[in-house]
Amino acid sequence: MSGPAARIQAQAKLNLYLRVLNREESGYHSIETIYHRIDLADEIAVHAEDDRLRAIDVQGADAARGRAYYTVYSDVGPDHTGRYLDRYVRVGDEWLFSRRRVTTDWFSPESFGKPINR
Numbered sequence: 791m792s793g794p795a796a797r798i799q800a801q802a803k804l805n806l807y808l809r810v811l812n813r814e815e816s817g818y819h820s821i822e823t824i825y826h827r828i829d830l831a832d833e834i835a836v837h838a839e840d841d842r843l844r845a846i847d848v849q850g851a852d853a854a855r856g857r858a859y860y861t862v863y864s865d866v867g868p869d870h871t872g873r874y875l876d877r878y879v880r881v882g883d884e885w886l887f888s889r890r891r892v893t894t895d896w897f898s899p900e901s902f903g904k905p906i907n908r
Contacts (some may be wrong), residue, residue, distance in 0.1 A: 806824045809821065809822040816894055853877070855877055857873055857875050859871065860873070864901075872893045874892055875891040
C-alpha cells in the first residue's frame with residue numbers, strides 16, 4: 791500500500807424515517823431517510839491507492855461536491871465496487887454531508903451484497 795491511509799470511526803446511526811422510492815436498474819431502490827447519530831462506532835482503516843480516485847469540486851464559499859471510488863473486499867476477494875457522489879455544505883467551521891448517493895458499478899459473481907433481481 792503506497793497511498794495515504796487513516797483510521798476513522800464509522801459512527802452508528804438510528805433511522806428515524808425511511809421511505810423506499812423507485813427501483814433502479816441496479817436492482818437497488820432510491821431512499822429518503824432521516825437519521826440520528828448515536829454514541830457507538832466501529833473503527834475502520836481507510837486507504838487510498840490513487841489520488842485520481844477521489845475529487846472535490848468547490849462550488850462557492852459554502853458548497854462543494856465530491857466523488858470517490860470504493861472497493862469492498864470479503865472472503866471472495868474484491869466483492870463489489872462503486873462510487874460515492876457527495877454534496878457538502880459548510881455549517882460554521884465544519885463541512886457536513888448534505889447528500890450522499892452511493893452507486894454500485896460491479897459485483898463479483900460470489901458477492902455477498904449482489905441484489906436479487908425479481
